[in-house]
Amino acid sequence: MIALLTQDPQAPVNYVANPAPAPVLDKWGQLPELASTFDHVDGLFYFTYIVCIFFFFLILGVLLFSVVKYRRKTWDQPAASNVTHNTPLEVVWTVIPLIIVMVMFAWGFKGCLDMTTVPHEASRNTYVATAKQWAWDFKYPNGSTSTNEVWLVVGKPVQFYLESTDVLHAFFLPSMRVKRDIIPGRFQSVWFTPTITGEFHLFCAEYCGKDHSRMYAQAHVVTQAEFDKEPWNPPIDETNLQSLIENGKRIFGQQCVTCHTVNGTGSVGPTWKGLFTKQGDQYVGRQREVIEGGQKKTITVDDAYIIESIKQPDQKKVAESPYDRNTMSSFANLDDKRIKCLIAYIKSLADN
Numbered sequence: 001m002i003a004l005l006t007q008d009p010q011a012p013v014n015y016v017a018n019p020a021p022a023p024v025l026d027k028w029g030q031l032p033e034l035a036s037t038f039d040h041v042d043g044l045f046y047f048t049y050i051v052c053i054f055f056f057f058l059i060l061g062v063l064l065f066s067v068v069k070y071r072r073k074t075w076d077q078p079a080a081s082n083v084t085h086n087t088p089l090e091v092v093w094t095v096i097p098l099i100i101v102m103v104m105f106a107w108g109f110k111g112c113l114d115m116t117t118v119p120h121e122a123s124r125n126t127y128v129a130t131a132k133q134w135a136w137d138f139k140y141p142n143g144s145t146s147t148n149e150v151w152l153v154v155g156k157p158v159q160f161y162l163e164s165t166d167v168l169h170a171f172f173l174p175s176m177r178v179k180r181d182i183i184p185g186r187f188q189s190v191w192f193t194p195t196i197t198g199e200f201h202l203f204c205a206e207y208c209g210k211d212h213s214r215m216y217a218q219a220h221v222v223t224q225a226e227f228d229k230e231p232w233n234p235p236i237d238e239t240n241l242q243s244l245i246e247n248g249k250r251i252f253g254q255q256c257v258t259c260h261t262v263n264g265t266g267s268v269g270p271t272w273k274g275l276f277t278k279q280g281d282q283y284v285g286r287q288r289e290v291i292e293g294g295q296k297k298t299i300t301v302d303d304a305y306i307i308e309s310i311k312q313p314d315q316k317k318v319a320e321s322p323y324d325r326n327t328m329s330s331f332a333n334l335d336d337k338r339i340k341c342l343i344a345y346i347k348s349l350a351d352n
């Protein structure tokens with residue numbers, strides 16, 4: 001568990017360009033630093049932990065002591081005791097554990113109610129988290145969206161509606177001490193109040209397929225002033241090529257890096273390097289064999305083809321193996337501005 005919480009999801013490709021640093025652990029080296037108001041989770045965790053350690057040593061100690069003390073020293077030694085039953089002792093070792101587990105139950109049940117009873121302030125600040133294989137989409141109270149990164153205001157209670165477009169997932173923010181399963185077709189929600197600013201890991205905690213371990217998102221907890229600048233929606237200066245390229249790179253890092261590379265090696269989808277070459281001031285698209293309506297044909301890559309690939313990826317499938325067998329979901333939600341950024345970024349990868 002320690003490894004799971006501290007490990008940075010540093011796989012060859014990251015969903016997020018700059019994942020949060022490994023979390024600071026508490027003085028016991030166990031839980032990541034508490035960053036929400038749900039401190040009762042830690043209390044219950046350590047209570048259970050200490051009970052386990054205490055009884056482990058108690059039982060093991062009595063066992064070892066008895067093994068040594070009452071061992072048979074000669075072959076013909078008679079049994080030291082023939083007692084078969086002791087009612088008071090049995091009552092004691094039944095009632096004490098019963099009391100302890102009832103404490104755990106009451107503590108856990110109270111915590112569970114606290115976490116699922118959403119206060120008004122949190123319901124007025126409702127986000128939607130949509131889990132899909134293998135990414136997180138977030139929708140803010142004002143309707144704007146971001147992918148694999150979410151911004152929260154410090155000290156402001158927040159509620160998340162949780163939904164899945166495919167299989168079981170789970171919403172897990174270890175630092176906030178919240179974890180909730182996401183069940184396709186069922187209404188789920190969770191709330192918490194972030195208490196410190198910083199970067200936090202958000203994991204999927206329910207095995208959901210091949211790339212489950214890389215289903216990672218980052219939670220940025222910021223001040224209200226910073227939040228109001230909508231960092232997930234940086235202004236795009238359409239007249240500035242460099243701004244287009246930078247934003248294209250950012251969108252690539254959030255939404256396309258799972259399946260595409262920019263270094264020439266193929267991934268789930270073809271690399272973007274070499275889609276265009278630069279000749280003087282012109283970008284010339286490469287020749288691409290595609291399958292359209294079952295027919296193989298050769299086209300020249302241009303802006304229209306890229307736009308179509310983003311909005312209707314199945315219209316023209318790349319004919320090369322293995323890409324012809326892999327699928328890309330439609331990104332019809334990307335507006336023209338962002339597509340323009342992506343095209344500028346893809347062109348910026350062209351060799352001179």
Ligand SMILES: [Cu+2]
Nearest residue numbers: 169204208215
């Ligand atoms: Cu998942």
